[in-house]
Amino acid sequence: MSTATRGGAPGYSPHRTLSFRVEFVRQFRRWRTIVAFVVLLALPWILVGAFEISGPSSPGNGTPGLVTVATQGGLNFAAFSLFVSVGFLLVVAVALFCGDTVASEASWSSLRYLLAAPVPRARLLRQKLAVALAYSTLGVVSLPVMSLVAGTVVFGWHPLRLPGSGVAMAAGPALVRMLIVLAYVLITELAVAGIAFLLSVSTDSPLGAVGGAVGLMIVSAILDQVTALGSWRQILPSHWQFAWIDAVQPQISWGGMLEGASVSVCYAIVAFAMAFRRFRLKDIVS
Amino acid sequence: MGLVYPDAGMITIFGQRVHPGAPGLSRLGSFVEGPGFLPHLAGRANLELYWRATGRPEGDAHLAEVLQIAGLGAALDRRVRSYSRGMCQRLAIAQAMLGLPDLLVLDEPMNGLDPPQIREMRDVLLGYAEGGRTVILSSHLLGEVEQTCTHLVVMHQGRRVAAGPVSEFTGDGAELVVGTSQAQRAVTVLRALDGIQGAEAHPDGVVVHPNGVAPSAVVAALVGAGVPVDRVAPGRRLEDAFLALIAGREDGQ
Numbered sequence: 039m040s041t042a043t044r045g046g047a048p049g050y051s052p053h054r055t056l057s058f059r060v061e062f063v064r065q066f067r068r069w070r071t072i073v074a075f076v077v078l079l080a081l082p083w084i085l086v087g088a089f090e091i092s093g094p095s096s097p098g099n100g101t102p103g104l105v106t107v108a109t110q111g112g113l114n115f116a117a118f119s120l121f122v123s124v125g126f127l128l129v130v131a132v133a134l135f136c137g138d139t140v141a142s143e144a145s146w147s148s149l150r151y152l153l154a155a156p157v158p159r160a161r162l163l164r165q166k167l168a169v170a171l172a173y174s175t176l177g178v179v180s181l182p183v184m185s186l187v188a189g190t191v192v193f194g195w196h197p198l199r200l201p202g203s204g205v206a207m208a209a210g211p212a213l214v215r216m217l218i219v220l221a222y223v224l225i226t227e228l229a230v231a232g233i234a235f236l237l238s239v240s241t242d243s244p245l246g247a248v249g250g251a252v253g254l255m256i257v258s259a260i261l262d263q264v265t266a267l268g269s270w271r272q273i274l275p276s277h278w279q280f281a282w283i284d285a286v287q288p289q290i291s292w293g294g295m296l297e298g299a300s301v302s303v304c305y306a307i308v309a310f311a312m313a314f315r316r317f318r319l320k321d322i323v324s
Numbered sequence: 325m326g327l328v329y330p331d332a333g334m335i336t337i338f339g340q341r342v343h344p345g346a347p348g349l350s351r352l353g354s355f356v357e358g359p360g361f362l363p364h365l366a367g368r369a370n371l372e373l374y375w376r377a378t379g380r381p382e383g384d385a386h387l388a389e390v391l392q393i394a395g396l397g398a399a400l401d402r403r404v405r406s407y408s409r410g411m412c413q414r415l416a417i418a419q420a421m422l423g424l425p426d427l428l429v430l431d432e433p434m435n436g437l438d439p440p441q442i443r444e445m446r447d448v449l450l451g452y453a454e455g456g457r458t459v460i461l462s463s464h465l466l467g468e469v470e471q472t473c474t475h476l477v478v479m480h481q482g483r484r485v486a487a488g489p490v491s492e493f494t495g496d497g498a499e500l501v502v503g504t505s506q507a508q509r510a511v512t513v514l515r516a517l518d519g520i521q522g523a524e525a526h527p528d529g530v531v532v533h534p535n536g537v538a539p540s541a542v543v544a545a546l547v548g549a550g551v552p553v554d555r556v557a558p559g560r561r562l563e564d565a566f567l568a569l570i571a572g573r574e575d576g577q
Contacts (some may be wrong), residue, residue, distance in 0.1 A: 045340045046347030047380065047423060054379025064373055068364050147360030151419065154325040154354050155378045158345030318344075322327040 055157040061169040070138060071173065074131050078177050081127070082119055082185040086192045104201045104283075111196030113212050115189025116182045117219070117286055124223060124279055128178050129255050130248075132227045135173040137234030137247035139166045140317070144242040150322050163317050167235060167310065174231055178224055182216070198286070205288050215290075219282040222295050229275035229302040230255060232309030239313045239320070272297065275305050325354055325429075337427060350378065353425035355433060359416030363405040367396055367415050370404055375422050385422050393448050394418035409436040417445070421452070428452065430461040434468050446472050470494060470562040478569055485569050490562070499559025500539055503529040506551050513549040514542065531559055 065071055089109050108118035140163070143149040152162060198212035199205075207215070234251035241247050258276040261267060271277050278298025284291045326344035334341055340348035361370045368391070375385040391400065394414045404412065413436045420428055433449070434442050449472060453459045463469050469476065469490070476493055478485040486493070504510045507525040514523035514532055520542075521533035534542055539556055546553050 044347060045338065047350040047384075047425065049380040049384055050347060050350035051379060052345065052347065056377045057379065060373060060376045064362060064365075064377075068362075146362060147358060148362060149360070150325070150327050150356070151354070151360045151374065152377060153327055153344065154349055154352070155374070156326060156345045156347070156349040157377065161345075319329075321329055 052156075052158050052161060055155060056152065056162055056165045058165060058168060058172075061165050062172070065139070065169060065173065070134060074134055074177060075180065078127075078131060078181045079184050081123065081181065082115075082188040085119055085122075085185070086115070086188045090192065107199040107201055107204070109193050110199040111193050112186045112188075112190030113196070113198040113209065113216065115193055116185040116216060117198070117201075119185035119189075120182050120219065120223065120282075121280075123181055124226075125259065125276075128181065128223065128227060129230050130252055131177040132174040132230045133234040133248050133251035133255070135177065135234075136167075136170040136231040137238045137251045138244040139170045139235070140238040141241055141247040142244040144322075145244055153322060159318055160314060163239070163314055167313075170235065171231060174227060175224060178227055179220065182220060186216075200286055200288060201283070203288055207288075215285050218285045218290070222282040222285065222299065223279075225299045226275075226279050226281075226302045229305035229309075232306035232313075233275070236309040236313040236316070239317045273301055275302065278302070325349060325352070325356065350380070350423075351425050352427045352429060353420035353422065354429045355416050355420040356429065356431040359412040359419075361404040361412065361415065361419075364403060366401045366403055367394070367407070367411075368400040370415070371419055371422060374419055378423070380423065386424050387422070389424075390418045390421045393421060395444070410438065410441065413437060414441070414445075424455075424457070426457050428457065428459045430459065432463055432465075433461055434463065434465055442468070466562045466566055476562075478566060480570050480573055485573055493565040494558065494562050500532045500534055500542060501526070501529040501557050501559045502532060502542070502546065502553060503555040503557075504546070504551055504553055509549070510546055510551045513546055513551055517542070517545050529555075529557075 104114075104118045104121045107114045109115065140149070143152065143166075153159065157165075195209065197206040197208050198215070200207060230251060233254055234247060237247040237250045238244075241250075255276055258274045262271050262274050262277050264271070278294060278301060281294035281298040284294050326342055326346055326349060336342065337352060338348050340346060342348065361367075362373070365373065371385075371387065371390070375382070375387065394400070394417070396411060396415060399407065399411060404415070407415065413433070417430065417433055420430065428449075430449075434445060437445060446468070449459050449461070453474075461469070461472065473490055475488065476490045477487040478493075502510060507530050510530045511523045511525055514520050514530070517537070519535055519537045521535040523530055523532045532542060543553055543556055
């Protein structure tokens with residue numbers, strides 16, 4: 039095998055440019071990354087503290103919600119912390135990792151030097167997307183995992199008390215259910231990732247890309263409240279973000295989650311495709 | 325560099341057409357429109373990661389040599405965020421030289437450097453080119469270009485106006501300025517000299533068109549005639565040549 043690509047410097051091969059590890063390290067030591075993980079890992083402890091200060095929640099009458107059963111054990115607490123963070127915090131985290139990645143390089147002007155190295159454009163985008171998705175996944179996973187730890191330390195290891203029915207589910211099957219929930223949450227965040235990544239390629243302002251993606255999700259959530267929109271609401275990226283509640287019922291119903299997953303994956307595919315196309319044809323001038 | 329799509333025409337380097345991601349670009353080092361670094365990393369980490377991003381063997385980077393050129397000393401381990409403009413500039417030129425590419429393209433490399441650094445940078449670039457490599461620099465500092473470059477392309481309003489060796493522009497030996505306290509006598513002496521095309525008195529001295537007569541012969545003739553010679557300098561600077569070229573273009577329009 040020849041060590042040099044035709045016409046390139048000795049040892050240069052497009053397939054070796056900007057490896058996953060190098061891009062991971064480039065992003066790792068940034069305040070942005072560190073702060074995001076500190077928040078995601080500290081939030082469970084803050085929530086635990088809040089419950090401890092306010093004392094045991096009153097059992098209340100009728101069916102218990104996720105909030106009222108949050109202190110019933112580590113599993114319940116993990117489900118609760120996902121419930122409170124899925125709507126906004128995780129959206130912000132994913133938008134941060136996927137929206138900032140290309141736009142910040144453009145704002146530092148380091149993008150043109152990477153492209154001149156040369157890292158082929160499609161390769162650069164692919165590597166950046168892979169690393170951004172890896173960070174997003176780590177972020178989304180770290181919150182419930184830390185919640186499970188914090189909840190178990192403080193509230194003990196008990197069967198999962200299902201919201202609504204109050205039925206107790208043994209820890210083994212309950213953990214499987216939590217994995218299903220986590221997988222579903224990851225898939226719904228793909229829509230956010232796609233939108234943020236498309237914006238990241240389209241602008242030189244990292245704040246614009248991250249804020250734009252979060253803003254669009256907020257608009258989507260608001261529109262979702264407008265019942266007059268009827269079935270149109272079902273194609274909003276945020277409409278299905280709580281469909282995983284179906285997975286913490288005595289009987290899982292897959293319908294909502296399947297619809298939600300399809301909508302999210304569609305958004306992601308379209309947005310990623312547009313991002314690659316736009317980046318391929320773009321003049322890099324910043 | 326494969327960053328901007330041209331409206332028309334094409335660029336080739338090393339006989340290869342340049343397009344985004346063209347492998348030939350790996351033989352080109354560049355510094356265009358200012359430095360581009362990750363502000364949260366130190367200068368050294370920036371260069372190391374940049375080289376690793378190229379995917380080429382670590383030994384080919386010549387990192388130590390290149391860092392020597394940057395001359396940043398202890399600052400190399402500080403975050404780039406804290407660098408001054410001149411430091412960023414030198415780090416960026418060092419980045420362009422990573423791997424000692426055959427072709428170096430530098431856009432205004434002397435901007436933001438102080439005079440000793442400019443001098444140093446000029447020596448670095450001349451040394452770099454001596455090894456058989458090519459350095460292309462774009463600059464509006466014509467004095468700098470005159471001292472650094474061997475060949476020159478003049479661009480005006482996006483079009484090539486002229487190209488050739490620098491000496492062709494400055495017309496080495498085509499014009500001499502002789503500083504003397506007795507200008508009138510000098511003119512008389514020189515006009516009588518064989519081969520001299522002309523000599524006129526100017527405020528900054530006597531402008532001579534020696535037309536092939538060596539400067540030493542000119543000086544000898546003057547001294548022989550008892551005219552005091554304070555200094556002799558080449559007459560036309562690149563700046564004058566450039567302005568004359570541009571003026572010619574604009575008159576023609």
